[in-house]
Amino acid sequence: MNVRRWARAVRWYLRELTGEADYDRYCERHRGHHPNAPVPTRREYEVLRTLHRETHPQSRCC
Numbered sequence: 001m002n003v004r005r006w007a008r009a010v011r012w013y014l015r016e017l018t019g020e021a022d023y024d025r026y027c028e029r030h031r032g033h034h035p036n037a038p039v040p041t042r043r044e045y046e047v048l049r050t051l052h053r054e055t056h057p058q059s060r061c062c
Contacts, residue, residue, distance in 0.1 A: 022049075023045050026045055027039050
């Protein structure tokens, strides 16, 4: 595996791990469904995500 490919794999992994990719996917969906609405900032997105998690708890199995 060459260095660039390895670096891209590490970058992808870190973005998935930190949630950066989630925000990017959210922005793409938001632009597609609401083309005239402004895209929420990263901070606004995190607040919305936290509120959603609190109002829609998911039970976890052992």
